[in-house]
Amino acid sequence: MPNIMLKTKFIVANETGILQLQDLARRTIAERLFAQTEATELEKYIESRYNTQTIISGLNDFSNQCIVVYSDDKPAGFAYFSDNGQKPDFLQEKRTKHLAQFEILDVFKNTGAAEILLEKCIYLSKAYHALWFEEPVNNPMSELFKSHGFVIEKPANPMSGLPVQSALLVKYF
Numbered sequence: 001m002p003n004i005m006l007k008t009k010f011i012v013a014n015e016t017g018i019l020q021l022q023d024l025a026r027r028t029i030a031e032r033l034f035a036q037t038e039a040t041e042l043e044k045y046i047e048s049r050y051n052t053q054t055i056i057s058g059l060n061d062f063s064n065q066c067i068v069v070y071s072d073d074k075p076a077g078f079a080y081f082s083d084n085g086q087k088p089d090f091l092q093e094k095r096t097k098h099l100a101q102f103e104i105l106d107v108f109k110n111t112g113a114a115e116i117l118l119e120k121c122i123y124l125s126k127a128y129h130a131l132w133f134e135e136p137v138n139n140p141m142s143e144l145f146k147s148h149g150f151v152i153e154k155p156a157n158p159m160s161g162l163p164v165q166s167a168l169l170v171k172y173f
Helices: 015-036 039-050 052-059 113-125 142-147
Strands: 006-010 064-071 074-082 096-104 130-136 151-155 166-172
Touching (some): 006 113, 015 039, 015 052, 015 130, 052 064, 064 113
Parallel strands (some): 096 130
Antiparallel strands (some): 064 074, 130 166, 151 166
């Protein structure tokens, strides 16, 4: 395998960052969820979360962060943290970090990009009691999450606005 350069960067609410996040979101979410939901429903889901105004608003909120992972300077995926919203009841008494979205393009799944991005997410969350997120059941990256200490706590049906079976994954610190 050729030597691949992997790096992560925080995204800011400028034109380049917004367009990059929109493109990554559209491609990764479509790859991952296309077979599990109708195309029109998936398009509405992506548009409601990744339109320009929502991204600007989200990135300008200091309780949100977005990190993009690059493989040889090509955007390979992203992680989006948000401290807004309702955390699960069993985590109410704990200081937690919510990983709202973790996406890697299929073409970069075997390059180490997912591992680098997940390790960055864990590193940024170590000051908390737990890092949690919701993922579709049967996620191909489940083994990666488990190998980094995440446990499946319980099902959460349906996944944030889509009729997709999901589960809550938590890494306790």
